[in-house]
Amino acid sequence: METERVKCLIIGSGPAGYTAAIYAGRANLAPVLYEGLQPGGQLTTTTDVENFPGYPEGISGPQLMDDLRKQAARFGADLRFGVATAADLSKAPYRITIDDEKVVEADSLIIATGATAKYLGLEDEKKYAGIGVSACATCDGFFYRKKVVAVVGGGDTACEEATYLASLASKVYLIVRKPYLRASQIMQERVLNNEKIEVLFEHNAVGLYGEGGVEGVHLVKRMGQPDEERYDKAIDGFFLAIGHQPNSDIFKPYLQTDETGYIQTEAGTPRTNVPGVFAAGDVADPHYRQAITAAASGCKAAIEAERYLLAQGLK
Known part of the structure; x- marks a missing residue:
């Protein structure tokens, strides 16, 4: 199986994933982002978004996600189609299998796979x-x-x-x-x-x-x-309103989750129980599940990834 080594791997392409890619790109982490089954995430199924700051007239969900995607690409993020199908977080570098055919070894990993409404x-x-x-x-x-x-x-x-x-x-x-x-x-x-x-x-x-x-x-x-x-x-x-299912199954053997499957992070941070692995957006948020909170957590995850890589001498 083909193997590739990257500094910063982002899984997921909603507001959390794309924002993480913007920040990681600006920090020269050469982030690689896999967009998953639904590029743009849940927001691509929303017609009008009126509560995202900066759009006084509102914006369509697909347009907002396209804007975020372009911004991530502008700062050098490598945006790819592909779905994470397996994970090995037992030791660094962390190994993520894409589409059952390629392994990406990541020095730092940002999980932004979202949650699916039931x-x-x-x-x-x-x-x-x-x-x-x-x-x-x-x-x-x-x-x-x-x-x-x-x-x-x-x-x-x-x-x-x-x-x-x-x-x-x-x-x-x-x-x-x-x-x-x-x-x-x-x-x-x-x-x-x-x-x-x-x-x-x-x-x-x-x-x-x-x-x-x-x-x-x-x-x-x-x-x-x-x-x-x-x-x-x-x-x-x-x-x-019958619940959401976080898309966290492949990470559960290694990361602490709650009974529903939401990845648990250190209070106020995107840090998981595995050093260098961060969770952002709805996959780690059973409470708010908003585009703006997801974007903010993506920013935090990228900043934490940069600090981790610096501390490890990998940047």
């Missing part, structure tokens, strides 16, 4: 992606001011998203599969005491409908029971 698996979720279907209320809630939306989920995240959306939308339906909420008591109380939120217990969303965007949801109450009911409800937006 979906119900409905065909309609793909059909209406970006035109009524979202997995981020903080990102897209503003577009539904004074409109009617539905949130799917029964945990803390779902309750938090429903409460946030209730501050913008005219009505929020919380679609909960079980006859109870799994959320913490305080989050349950916030939802149940909010007059704008209606909780639909024992409901499953089985489809969406609408011309050119979401206009409603197909619901089933008490699915599979003798008293099963099927009906439609008119909505303008459909929000998934």
Whole structure:
């Protein structure tokens, strides 16, 4: 298998990966970045980004990521297509296998592989992606001011998203599969005491409908029971809040992760438990998951990588 040695390897190409590449390039680390399955990351599936500083009129997700990509290339980052398929972080240099056919040995490694929102698996979720279907209320809630939306989920995240959306939308339906909420008591109380939120217990969303965007949801109450009911409800937006899956599987044998798989870092830093290996963006962030926080952590990771390489006499 072909082997290559690099000073700084970045895996992932969302705001964290590209920002790390910008900083590492400016620091003369000759960074190599592999863009993964979805070059540009989750933001490429977002139509309008209105909360990234510096764009008063907003910018499309794909355009923002293209701008970041060009900036990274301008400072000498070597941007490549390819997916990390295996990792050996047992000793430096760290070995990352790309597309099962090439090994890159890295003196320092920045993991910015992101997290994937969990979906119900409905065909309609793909059909209406970006035109009524979202997995981020903080990102897209503003577009539904004074409109009617539905949130799917029964945990803390779902309750938090429903409460946030209730501050913008005219009505929020919380679609909960079980006859109870799994959320913490305080989050349950916030939802149940909010007059704008209606909780639909024992409901499953089985489809969406609408011309050119979401206009409603197909619901089933008490699915599979003798008293099963099927009906439609008119909505303008459909929000998934059933969790995210961090893309960290190949690194788990070597790095500390939480029970969901988010890579754990030293408080306030992108440093992992392996020296010279840093985690940035959503793969290490179960709390915020915003483009701006991912970009900031990518900056931190590149600065830490430079300091590590200097300390090791590798720069």
